[in-house]
Amino acid sequence: MLTFRHTIASESVTVNVPEDAADLKLFWEWLYRARERGPIALDTETTGLNIYSAGYRLRTVQFGDAHEAWVLLYERGGWHAQYAREAIQRCREVLIHNAAFDWLVLDEHAGIRLEDLAPWTTDTRILAALIDPRQPSEGGVGTALKPLSAKWIDPAAPDTQGGLTKVFNSLGFTKETGWAGIPLTHPTFLLYAGLDVILTARLAPMLRRELERLGVRDQLVTYEHEIARMCAVMQRAGLLVDQEYAAALAGRLAEEAERHGAVAARYGVASVGSPGQVAEALLGMGERLTERTKGGALATDKAVLLPLADLDRDWQRIGARTANPLADAVLRGKRASKWGVTYAERFMTKLSTAGRLHAAISPLAARTGRMSVTDGLHQLPSSDHVIRRAILAEPGHVMVSTDFQAVEMRVLAALANVRRMKDGFVNGGSDFDIHMFTAKLIKGRNATPRHRKIFKGAGFGKVYGGGITTIARQTGAEESEIAQAVAAYDRAFPEIKRASSRWQRQAFQNRMVFISATGRRLPLDRDRSYSVVNYACQSAARDLLGQAMLNVESAGLLEFCRLPIHDELLASVPQRDADEIAREFQRCMSMDLYGVPITADAEIGGRSWGSLYGADY
């Protein structure tokens, strides 16, 4: 047995590493005693983050309580792996920090189905996110184990991740290669592996107590664990990539980027990605640049360059001036390189051995509770189908996308109890258009599509908390016109302003934390408390999607789900049943929120995701 000692919160803790059969028997005896006393903390160390890559290995499995950890050398196989697997199956309640990762590792590499482990899991990261969802950059502690341990357990709690990176470097590895390369029995590696479970075991009761003190409902905690499990199921399924197509696309975009880069070079811009170079060259050509970035530099973003290239927001020629060839080359070169590198190439390099992309779905990423997804899958261009064309439904399947209809406006109407808006949604029928409804309410029967656009801008302005200037910039209308529209909007829907004041007041009385409709804690920034309207709407919409996912699972459709996208569920469904399944998705995503109907629309595509955006396959 290898044994390490450490001090946490001035208590001595022990990390045991069984080496032979006798040691493993001691572990087994500990496990049976420990699981009588309470939940067992569980963790894994692996060769990296890309669970589905070739050569991926599960290195250790750790078990622990507040005082003792056992690190099982899973990589050695045989009895070590056998004991680890059996032990996990014997645990009833387990504590994991960021459970989705370990669920998926154990599911893929230890034969333990995540469906079997998830129901017994408490994820300390979920608990932490429900106490304070802010990332460190927003003034929160974040949800990483180290800062949480420092806050709740011991300010001197070891930085096991950061500490290991240093060890990796001293051994000639990088942060990335160290996990696979470090010798299995390296003392620091084993010590830190053990300390992680001890910290998790200590964190759980502290966070539970805090949730209770804050009055966060158990129901919300349970709900979040269900959502996390369903997101993990989707991550495990992954998305099928059309490799031949993606490779050709990456090549084509790289060539395009190079072509435009060569044009830019003729005007003295060596790299189109350098805002400084672009600004200098444009000034040298006699262009006037007036917009500034947040940092005070001259802005050369798309909004600035499009007019210089005589292009509108859809990249169509305006005919108002001679197009500046540099601005045109920079725009096209940057787009080609972003699309090529961030999307097409990433699809190729992130592939699993089975040719699938397993983007990590983080169910509680944003401070509003919104989910986020890695590998750019939430940000694929929607203006063009070429990128999404690379993502395929399963063989014999078609893509089905079901999205909520104007969900944030409906949520606003429901939460702020906006009378005329609610009436519209209730009586409007299936093809109800809230923005045209508003335009008609204010402009009368001769409201035009242009009016619709203005009031759509005003509506989003309300949901986002925008001002006249920003709404004008976004819609492209005159400020005076927007000012009138916003004033008319406020008269038509006076409840919104009142709700905003009420919600801000409630937050002020609760130490700047607004409690959402589902009991979620939404901390506000003191100097922008107006954003409470957006937070309330965004987080309620997120919880509607969560409820929709639960409905989808109850209907037996979770296996078809591939990706949640804020107000949309993307699915791969058997072609022959597509109509029926699409109707089911619509039903699962339709519900009532305080008397406002939340409705959904399913679209059946072809084999590729791009088919829902105009591609013919």
Add this chain to the structure above:
DNA sequence: ATTCTCACG
């Protein structure tokens, strides 16, 4: 590490 830019809902 931070800034800027760009992709999405």
Add this chain to the structure above:
DNA sequence: ACGTACGTGAGAATA
């Protein structure tokens, strides 16, 4: 007193 567009992930350049 007044007014503020919200939330993300990712890559390249820059410091």
